[in-house]
Amino acid sequence: MCIIQNMRMSQGVEWALHTCLNLTYVESGQAVPTAALAKFYALPPAYLNKHLQALVRAGILSSTPGPRGGFRLARRPEAISLLDVVTAIEGSGEAFPCDQILREGPGGRPDVDYRHACVIAGAMRHAELAWRRELAGRSLADIRAEVETRYPDTPRNTRERFAALLG
Amino acid sequence: MCIIQNMRMSQGVEWALHTCLNLTYVESGQAVPTAALAKFYALPPAYLNKHLQALVRAGILSSTPGPRGGFRLARRPEAISLLDVVTAIEGSGEAFPCDQILREGPGGRPDVDYRHACVIAGAMRHAELAWRRELAGRSLADIRAEVETRYPDTPRNTRERFAALLG
DNA sequence: CTAATCTGGATGTGTATTATCCAGAATATG
DNA sequence: CATATTCTGGATAATACACATCCAGATTAG
Numbered sequence: 017m018c019i020i021q022n023m024r025m026s027q028g029v030e031w032a033l034h035t036c037l038n039l040t041y042v043e044s045g046q047a048v049p050t051a052a053l054a055k056f057y058a059l060p061p062a063y064l065n066k067h068l069q070a071l072v073r074a075g076i077l078s079s080t081p082g083p084r085g086g087f088r089l090a091r092r093p094e095a096i097s098l099l100d101v102v103t104a105i106e107g108s109g110e111a112f113p114c115d116q117i118l119r120e121g122p123g124g125r126p127d128v129d130y131r132h133a134c135v136i137a138g139a140m141r142h143a144e145l146a147w148r149r150e151l152a153g154r155s156l157a158d159i160r161a162e163v164e165t166r167y168p169d170t171p172r173n174t175r176e177r178f179a180a181l182l183g
Numbered sequence: 184m185c186i187i188q189n190m191r192m193s194q195g196v197e198w199a200l201h202t203c204l205n206l207t208y209v210e211s212g213q214a215v216p217t218a219a220l221a222k223f224y225a226l227p228p229a230y231l232n233k234h235l236q237a238l239v240r241a242g243i244l245s246s247t248p249g250p251r252g253g254f255r256l257a258r259r260p261e262a263i264s265l266l267d268v269v270t271a272i273e274g275s276g277e278a279f280p281c282d283q284i285l286r287e288g289p290g291g292r293p294d295v296d297y298r299h300a301c302v303i304a305g306a307m308r309h310a311e312l313a314w315r316r317e318l319a320g321r322s323l324a325d326i327r328a329e330v331e332t333r334y335p336d337t338p339r340n341t342r343e344r345f346a347a348l349l350g
Numbered sequence: 351c352t353a354a355t356c357t358g359g360a361t362g363t364g365t366a367t368t369a370t371c372c373a374g375a376a377t378a379t380g
Numbered sequence: 381c382a383t384a385t386t387c388t389g390g391a392t393a394a395t396a397c398a399c400a401t402c403c404a405g406a407t408t409a410g
Contacts, residue, residue, distance in 0.1 A: 018389095019233045021367070022276040023192040026398065030282055033303050049355065057284040063400050066186045069357070081356040082408030098306060109189040111278075115197055117224040122340035135330045136200050139265060143317035150310035163302045173289035185358095188398070193367070216386060230369050236388070248387040249377030 028067040028105045031059055035068070036076065036101055040093045040160055041174045047079075047086035052181040067105060074104030093160060099151035112140035195234040195272045198226055202235070203243065203268055207260045207327055208341045214246075214253035219348040234272060241271030260327060266318035279307035 035053050042048055050068060054061035068087055071077040078090040089096070114137040116130040124130075131137055163170050202220050209215055217235060221228035235254055238244040245257040256263070281304040283297040291297075298304055330337050 018237070019195070019367085020237060020272070020274040021193055022274050023190060023278050024276075024280050025190040025278055026188055027280055027282055028186070028399090030280065030284060030303070034284060034288075037303070047355095051355090056288060058287040059284070060400065062402075065356080066358095066400090070185070070187060072356090079356060080408080081354085081406075082410095083352095083354045084409060085355050085407085087356090098303075098310075105187070107187040107189050109191075111190050111192055113191050113194055113197065115194055117197060117201060117226070120225040121201075121223060122344040123334075123336055135326055135333065136197070136204065136265075139318075139321050139326060143265075143314050146317045147310050147314035150313045151306075154306050159302055159306060166302065167290075169290055177289040186398085195368090214386095218386090227369065229371075232387080233369090233389095239387090246387060247377080248375075248385080249379095250383095250385040251378060252376085252386045254387090 023111060025102070025106050028070075029102055031057070031064055032067050032071055032101050032105050033098065035064070036071070036089065036096065037156055037159060037163075038174055038178070039077070039087070039089050040156055041171060042088065042178060044088065046182075047084065047088050048178065048182065049086035052178070053087065055181050056177060071101070071104050074100065076100055076104055093156035096156045097152050098154045098156075098159070099148055102151055110141060111144055112137065114140075190278060192269070192273050195237075196269055198224070198231055199234050199238055199268050199272050200265065202231075203238070203256065203263065204323055204326060204330075205341055205345070206244070206254070206256050207323055208338060209255065209345060211255070213349075214251065214255045215345065215349065216253035219345070220254065222348050223344060238268070238271050241267065243267055243271055260323035263323045264319050265321045265323075265326070266315055269318055277308060278311055279304065281307075 034057065038053075038056060039048065050061050050065040053059075053068070054064045068077060068079070072079050072087070072090075075090055076096055077087045079085070079087050114131045114134060116134070118124050118130045118134055119126055119128075201224065205220075205223060206215065217228050217232040220226075220235070221231045235244060235246070239246050239254070239257075242257055243263055244254045246252070246254050281298045281301060283301070285291050285297045285301055286293060286295075
């Protein structure tokens with residue numbers, strides 16, 4: 017009966033955010049392979065690796081092949097925003113798809129780009145900017161600080177799990 | 184090569200927003216059938232009708248069956264926000280899908296609802312609230328006023344097109 | 351040299367979005 | 381009252397996309 021749907025970002029965003037956050041607890045210089053990062057949350061390794069590759073392309077992670085290789089943060093946690101991670105996985109395209117239906121409307125002209133001229137598209141873009149601004153204002157370091165305030169065991173738990181997985 | 188995707192809302196949102204905006208130009212009391220609303224932008228009538236039904240269920244439009252029937256706004260344009268229309272089509276679910284992967288992590292517990300406990304999920308929700316707030320702050324009347332400032336021909340064009348379609 | 355690991359392309363699978371059609375109900379008009 | 385018009389909602393089909401796997405090739409530690 018209903019066609020109601022949900023604008024959803026891919027689950028990979030969740031994987032990427034948690035994985036990046038965990039990597040802030042790895043002593044710098046040490047790389048973590050896909051297999052260990054996947055086991056951390058029981059994620060499918062091959063597919064998680066695709067997302068890790070996207071994070072490397074975005075300059076958020078760096079990768080090293082070979083034994084003792086894997087992934088590590090490419091920048092300090094203070095310099096990685098939630099928006100950086102979201103954009104790396106989801107792309108920077110707008111959530112409101114302006115198909116420029118005004119072209120077919122009265123007074124519509126084929127030479128006008130209604131993605132810019134349309135007031136509705138502008139309003140939707142404006143709202144998305146507010147969303148991006150919020151995400152850009154929060155770094156992995158901010159998130160980590162809040163986590164440690166609310167769940168003091170997290171650093172120990174995380175490091176122990178990594179130790180076990182890398183053992 | 185890439186798995187980069189785009190969080191996208193359905194195209195129906197664009198159809199619904201433009202259609203509702205056009206309906207603000209119809210003299211109240213008059214209903215416009217699906218066929219006319221679809222021709223306005225050369226949209227598929229049967230599918231547009233599904234979206235119109237969703238707008239009726241949301242209390243944004245009211246519908247009348249029979250000859251001279253169709254759809255009209257159920258409230259004044261000042262009382263219909265962009266968020267109302269977006270929610271009617273897209274639903275009110277969150278765009279960030281928290282799959283609670285923390286359950287599988289160190290110290291993860293099956294009895295905790297990580298959609299609330301997870302700091303990352305909270306930050307994503309916070310950003311979405313900023314988006315919703317922007318959309319809730321803009322009414323169809325606001326949009327119409329901005330349209331008329333920038334494109335003074337719009338009221339005449341819209342009414343003429345409706346007159347032609349309603350014959 | 352060998353084993354470990356990343357990279358990126360090819361491919362498969364299932365779900366969601368897009369779209370159509372039809373039977374049934376409601377109603378204006380003559 | 382008969383008829384044509386229009387909405388409603390269910391069934392169904394086509395297409396696109398998200399999710400997932402696998403493999404060959406490149407890189408590097410030991």
